[in-house]
Amino acid sequence: xxxxxxxxxxxxxxxxxxxxxxxxxxxxxxxxxxxxxxxxxxxxxxxxxxxxxxxxxxxxxxxxxxxxxxxxxxxxxxxxxxxxxxxxxxxxxxxxxxxxxxxxxxxxxxxxxxxxxxxxxxxxxxxxxxxxxxxxxxxxxxxxxxxxxxxxxxxxxxxxxxxxxxxxxxxxxxxxxxxxxxxxxxxxxxxxxxxxxxxxxxxxxxxxxxxxxxxxxxxxxxxxxxxxxxxxxxxxxxxxxxxxxxxxxxxxxxxxxxxxxxxxxxxxxxxxxxxxxxxxxxxxxxxxxxxxxxxxxxxxxxxxxxxxxxxxxxxxxxxxxxxxxxxxxxxxxxxxxxxxxxxxxxxxx
Numbered sequence: 101x102x103x104x105x106x107x108x109x110x111x112x113x114x115x116x117x118x119x120x121x122x123x124x125x126x127x128x129x130x131x132x133x134x135x136x137x138x139x140x141x142x143x144x145x146x147x148x149x150x151x152x153x154x155x156x157x158x159x160x161x162x163x164x165x166x167x168x169x170x171x172x173x174x175x176x177x178x179x180x181x182x183x184x185x186x187x188x189x190x191x192x193x194x195x196x197x198x199x200x201x202x203x204x205x206x207x208x209x210x211x212x213x214x215x216x217x218x219x220x221x222x223x224x225x226x227x228x229x230x231x232x233x234x235x236x237x238x239x240x241x242x243x244x245x246x247x248x249x250x251x252x253x254x255x256x257x258x259x260x261x262x263x264x265x266x267x268x269x270x271x272x273x274x275x276x277x278x279x280x281x282x283x284x285x286x287x288x289x290x291x292x293x294x295x296x297x298x299x300x301x302x303x304x305x306x307x308x309x310x311x312x313x314x315x316x317x318x319x320x321x322x323x324x325x326x327x328x329x330x331x332x333x334x335x336x337x338x339x340x341x342x343x344x345x346x347x348x349x350x351x352x353x354x355x356x357x358x359x360x361x362x363x364x365x366x367x368x369x370x371x372x373x374x375x376x377x378x379x380x381x382x383x384x385x386x387x388x389x390x391x392x393x394x395x396x397x398x399x400x401x402x403x404x405x406x407x408x409x410x411x412x413x414x415x416x417x418x419x420x421x422x423x424x425x426x427x428x429x430x431x432x433x434x435x436x437x438x439x440x441x442x443x444x445x446x447x448x449x
Contacts, residue, residue: 121234121235122162122425123162123232123235124162124236124239125166125224125239126166126239127220129209129212129213130239132209132212133241133242134208134209134210140255141242142407145241146239148410148413149413149416149417153416153417156417156421158417158420161424162237162420167217167219167238169219170263174222175263177267177270178249178259178263178266179247180249183249183250183251187252191208191211201252204255206257211257213241214244214257214258217238217258217260218264220402221267222267225264225268228397228398229398234397234425236399237361238402242257243362243403243404244257245261245360245362246288248293253312255405259290259293261281261358261359268356277355277356277358278300278301278303278352278356278358279357279358280349280360280388281306281359281362281404282360282381284372286318288314290302291323295320295323296320296322301324302324303349304323305326305337305341306327307327307373308327308328310330310371310372326345331374332374333374335439337376338383355394355395357398358400359388359399359402361401361416362403363405363416364405364407366378366412369405369406369408371405377431378411378418378431379418379431379436381419382422382428385418
């Protein structure tokens with residue numbers, strides 16, 4: 101019944117000419133980050149997501165918004181100016197690349213793309229806080245959750261989600277922000293930036309035997325880590341979320357939720373070795389919305405990982421389908437039927 105009501109509300113808003121509940125925030129400059137032939141962090145990632153949203157008829161139901169460039173003042177809330185000057189100084193000429201490390205590359209347009217990526221997140225925060233959108237998905241690159249206060253790494257230059265969080269704190273004086281990172285890789289940059297900050301509760305699931313190779317003994321008073329061994333699947337993931345994340349999220353009573361939305365824990369992704377399905381991302385999104393009721397729907401989702409285009413596109417579409425209030429996607433209905441048939445549980449509700 102709730103799914104039907106959500107769909108009716110969405111259609112009514114469209115008929116009345118009001119903004120769609122979910123904003124798609126991006127900028128063409130994101131495609132100008134070109135780390136080189138064969139690099140998994142390809143411009144095709146965003147194109148693939150958009151194509152899947154169109155294929156599933158989700159695209160017309162989103163409010164398309166162009167990102168603004170982040171300001172120096174907003175960036176400085178997270179990253180020192182000396183680090184930002186370093187990123188500017190190593191920008192190569194057109195057609196060249198500069199390697200910060202084996203994985204992290206800067207092309208001629210990379211720093212501009214990073215500035216608009218963070219700008220997308222700050223704009224999305226403004227939109228949900230000012231009720232111009234119910235929630236938002238930021239289709240941005242390069243990703244950000246491995247970027248530390250003053251160090252790039254893991255494809256990441258600027259910590260986009262962290263910039264959005266600190267903008268929300270500075271502009272709207274929020275005191276309880278939940279940051280939920282479900283990328284297959286540990287969000288070490290975000291963990292470092294918000295370590296011991298009582299205003300932030302950081303939720304992070306990740307594969308342990310994978311870059312950046314976090315220790316199993318990770319602990320922080322304002323963090324809830326879900327370290328998973330290689331090979332776990334939907335049932336183990338969902339049970340851990342129910343037991344470890346949802347009670348803490350409800351008790352924290354967040355005013356805003358930022359998602360570091362990585363889709364590389366999918367079973368078909370080339371970079372991870374977990375066995376999630378696109379239906380798991382729909383389930384998780386539903387649970388976050390349901391549990392973080394004190395945020396009144398104010399959720400900003402920021403694209404992180406996901407490097408096999410087909411699984412990335414399907415997973416992101418399932419996630420956005422739920423964000424947009426379109427009910428349970430078909431992939432979730434079909435997959436959960438299989439889980440029950442196989443006796444593995446994994447209910448959506």
